[in-house]
Amino acid sequence: MCGIVGIVDAGGASFPLYYALYALQHRGQESAGISTFEGTTLHTYKAQGLVAEVFESHTLEKLRGNAGIGHVRYPATGSAVPENVQPFNFRYQGLDLSIAHNGNLVNTTELREEYERKGQIFCTTTDAEVIGYIIAEALRTSKSMENAVRHCMHRLRGSYAIVALLNDTVYAFRDPLGIIPLCIGELDHGYIIASESVAIDALDGKLIRDVRPGELVRLDGDDLSSTQITTAKRTAHCIFEYVYFARADSVIDGRLVYDVRRRIGQGLYDVLPITGDIVCPVPDSGTAYAAGYAERSGIPFVEGLMKNRYVGRTFIMPVQQQRERAVRIKLNTVKGNLKGKRVVLIDDSIVRGTTSRRIVKMIQEAGASEIHLRVGSPPIISPCYLGVDMPSRTELIASGKGIEAVRESVGATSLAYIPLRDLVEAIGCNEQDLCTGCLTGCYPVGISGEECRHNAIDYVAGTHQADLSAFRIEKQRT
Secondary structure (H helix, E strand, C coil), X not given: CCEEEEEEECCCCHHHXXXXXXXXXXXXXXXXXXXXXXXXXXXEEEEECCHHHHCCHHHHHHCCCCEEEEEEECCCCCCCCHHXXXXXXXXXXXXXXXXXXXXXXXXXXXXXXXXXXXXXXXXXXCHHHHHHHHHHHHHHHHCCHHHHHHHHHHHCCEEEEEEEEECCEEEEEXXXXXXXXXXXXXXXXXXXXXXXXXXXXXXXXXXXXXXXXXXXXXXXXXXXXXXXCCEECCCCEEHHHHHHHCCCCCEECCEEHHHHHHHHHHHHHHHCCCCCCEEEECCCCCHHHHHHHHHHHCCCECCCEEECCCCCCHHHCCCHHHHHHHHHHHEEECHHHHCCCEEEEEECCCCCCHHHHHHHHHHHHCCXXXXXXXXXXXXXXXXXXXXXXXXXXXXXXXXXXXXXXXXHHHCCCEEEECCHHHHHHHHCCCHHHEECHHHHCEECCCCCCCEECCCCCCEECCCEECCCCCCCCCCCCC
């Protein structure tokens, strides 16, 4: 879930990194950090809190250099404690390496135990530190980032998108299944690699394309180059990026998220048509779905809930008590729009049920006569091991329950989910190229005790330079 960014900019990297992280704040609210490199010095500043709370102008001014990386953290693996705040730094043989990671490995424990047997001491409980040691160890012998990343990809199992700063060069790579999103953009005086295209937009940049699964991208001064390290037989893009994680104005793997969600909303009406007076979104993530539903049904789109913009995303808060408290102050009803109305309430997903239960009750108390809840994802029945805070089936309201039981639990008049086949169709790719583990219980990588989609990660051998001729642009230094 975290947000990562790497920038090389002739005008300095720290302020562009700050603005990019600000655009990625929705991906993680626990902490933020930036590393830059100047001459022979690696500068790093990081702390717990939101981007605007962690960084001030005088702090950014001290992060000198034209190359850097940044991170906003959502704690999937590792506790929400100061030592887990990224980026992590490693120094050896005259080289400085800083690394930031988004994703979740499923073989962290065995890798950590292997390195501990070798005498390695770990300072954090995160995947990123393990990845950093693997890269650093490979660099000691090969002196080549390409070889280090190749070694790393064949050791790691799970989801990852990584940005690394090796002295004044930015590297980025994506897992061979493409589970975690990552894209490349062009700036006026450099290049950017980020989790979502909205970070590029924030800097008035131009989206070039997505980083390909299994690809290593290098940003060195004015030069952008790429090597395809390995290629899997198919992809496994996270389906929840389209459902919830990504901002609606992002382009993920070539698809505008807003358009995907609008198509899902249109499909929701076809699933179980209902007569209503208004279509009401749960803001903000339900808005695009509701727009599509209103288009297809002809029922007016009317806002019945107003969001407090100063409360973060309740789903990604690490503690259940925090989520429940936040829901109480996050939303308020527009009573005049709801009283006496048959409300078609549109939301992106139901995970634990905390938010849905509270919202339905609020709308009932506002005087709605009926509440027909429509959900833009199928029931979430299984945990995510690849980067989302869904650690156990007991926390998932739909796990082991039928739709009627969920409806009763949240208190809606009726309840319908988008079928998986319709969700996949709205995204516009094959189901086999998506990770649907949380919806089906079948995962693209082997996980102990879980069903695996066999051979999804069989690699096609060979390494080659990717064709970036259309994007290689010579820039004048300023």
